[in-house]
Amino acid sequence: MRRGRALDAAPGAGAGAPGAATGVGTALLVDLDEFVELSRRRPTPEALALVAADIAREHRFLPLSVADGIAVVVAADPSDVGARAAIARLAVTRVERHRADRADVEHGLNVHYRIVSADDEQVRQFWAEASPQTSTTVAAVADAPIIQLVNRIITQAHRDRSSDIHIEPTDGRLRVRYRVDGALREVLSLPLTVGPELVSRLKVMADMDIVERRRPQDGQFQATVDGHGLDVRVATGATIWGETAVLRLLDKSRSLKALADLGMPDETRARYLSIIHRPYGMIVCSGPTGAGKTTTLYATLAEINRDELNVMTIEDPVEYVFPAANQMQINLQADITFASGLKTILRQDPDVILVGEIRDHETARIAVQSSLTGHLVMSSIHATDATSALYRFVDMGIEPFLVATSLVGVVGQRLVRRVCTSCADTYVPSDAEMSDYAALGGPTKTEFVRGGGCEHCAGTGFRGRIAVYEVMEVTEEIGQLVVARTAPHEVREAAVAQGMRPMRVEAAHLIANNLTTSDEVHRNVFIAGSTYVPETATRKSTRHAPKPLKVPKGTKDQ
Numbered sequence: 001m002r003r004g005r006a007l008d009a010a011p012g013a014g015a016g017a018p019g020a021a022t023g024v025g026t027a028l029l030v031d032l033d034e035f036v037e038l039s040r041r042r043p044t045p046e047a048l049a050l051v052a053a054d055i056a057r058e059h060r061f062l063p064l065s066v067a068d069g070i071a072v073v074v075a076a077d078p079s080d081v082g083a084r085a086a087i088a089r090l091a092v093t094r095v096e097r098h099r100a101d102r103a104d105v106e107h108g109l110n111v112h113y114r115i116v117s118a119d120d121e122q123v124r125q126f127w128a129e130a131s132p133q134t135s136t137t138v139a140a141v142a143d144a145p146i147i148q149l150v151n152r153i154i155t156q157a158h159r160d161r162s163s164d165i166h167i168e169p170t171d172g173r174l175r176v177r178y179r180v181d182g183a184l185r186e187v188l189s190l191p192l193t194v195g196p197e198l199v200s201r202l203k204v205m206a207d208m209d210i211v212e213r214r215r216p217q218d219g220q221f222q223a224t225v226d227g228h229g230l231d232v233r234v235a236t237g238a239t240i241w242g243e244t245a246v247l248r249l250l251d252k253s254r255s256l257k258a259l260a261d262l263g264m265p266d267e268t269r270a271r272y273l274s275i276i277h278r279p280y281g282m283i284v285c286s287g288p289t290g291a292g293k294t295t296t297l298y299a300t301l302a303e304i305n306r307d308e309l310n311v312m313t314i315e316d317p318v319e320y321v322f323p324a325a326n327q328m329q330i331n332l333q334a335d336i337t338f339a340s341g342l343k344t345i346l347r348q349d350p351d352v353i354l355v356g357e358i359r360d361h362e363t364a365r366i367a368v369q370s371s372l373t374g375h376l377v378m379s380s381i382h383a384t385d386a387t388s389a390l391y392r393f394v395d396m397g398i399e400p401f402l403v404a405t406s407l408v409g410v411v412g413q414r415l416v417r418r419v420c421t422s423c424a425d426t427y428v429p430s431d432a433e434m435s436d437y438a439a440l441g442g443p444t445k446t447e448f449v450r451g452g453g454c455e456h457c458a459g460t461g462f463r464g465r466i467a468v469y470e471v472m473e474v475t476e477e478i479g480q481l482v483v484a485r486t487a488p489h490e491v492r493e494a495a496v497a498q499g500m501r502p503m504r505v506e507a508a509h510l511i512a513n514n515l516t517t518s519d520e521v522h523r524n525v526f527i528a529g530s531t532y533v534p535e536t537a538t539r540k541s542t543r544h545a546p547k548p549l550k551v552p553k554g555t556k557d558q
């Protein structure tokens, strides 16, 4: 595998501050040292123009305002000598220095010093040069502006916490969109003629065939952005308007979450802990793509991992490197599938096995068998909730009595977007929204909260996501119901009677605590009383159906 390349996005990338802060001034630095809550502050354009992006980023400070020769800045680390020197070099007579949370300063830098924008000089240049007659040759790939454009698109995507980048020719223009917190947003519009060059550049980076423009291709490359190692998977395809490219970004340096940090309510977490510390059996995480299943599985692995256990995984792809585990990755060219990888693992004396996903009979059968022969098996499955996950195994041809005896716990989960704290405001809901909320079973409430949209959340009103969980223990009673092929809603009722807090109830609590909105919950959490829909049956209600799956090939949860 190739080493990660550092994406040089610097030249001309200083967002509207060409030639700023080159060390002309010697300002009097005054430490006022008040703590500034940055989420509701907006730096003035004059202040931003005072400091070049790369200097502000290197020394982690953000200019807020400048007037009459006096600048106000916030610094993440007030004692940083380099930062103090850089601040003192600003071209003003006096700088009043305050402090702010480091993560907030970094977020502020990402938000206010954008390197991908329609006002950008380079983007304007692309438009100016665009003419319908321009034909693209392979040689154009080496053109520096394209290389820089690609680097900047990837860098800004990472700074915006995007999971995917979509590059799509449409009728008359090339659209660039980021997927942030599960939702796509447009970040750039380019001339259609840039498309072939841009896609060719990506193909070069990902070792793909640049001559082949019609057949879909897959590739990957490593990149380094702001010191973070990124694994970028590229998938190209052709639409009627031309070739599209979808990039999936995986930050290999992001930290592993502990079980305690997943946001499970105490009661749910206690129930889950009691299940995962069993010596054998199968634990399955269910939900649609992008529901955070992988994060839960890794946190679980971190919780149960001990030196005396042989932990083995088969994944597609390996998303976190787990030093203490033996991790394998799916490789279709080498015939390593979930099923064949699992067989290999079983020959190597494992105690704990993580199978990235169960989606076929063969894998399901081996996983069930392994859990019945003294191994703890963890996996994920595409199912709407905990109850449906049990029946997904039956759908995949596993005998109900094997499902009942092998599964010990099933987690149902979703991610809902968190209301942006920078632009959150209260409002009185409509009657329809109130009755939707009441249907969830939330506590009485008259005022709700929603985000109006600001630059911190790119106008969406949401920033970050929160998980919604339900944890079902597969008790003897639940097992008997499955063996008797009882209707799924009855299995569900039995689980609730045994203390399972359904996702619906958890979601209502998030709304009650002003963390998310009723609309967001209805869009993401499957709510109807009986959630299991057999594959042969017609779906009755689409209102509360989960979002359609995105980018099927090679996709994984965050």
Ligand SMILES: [Zn+2]
Pocket (backbone or CB within 6 Å): 420, 421, 422, 423, 424, 451, 452, 453, 454, 455, 456, 457, 458, 459, 460, 461, 462
């Ligand atoms: Zn906002």
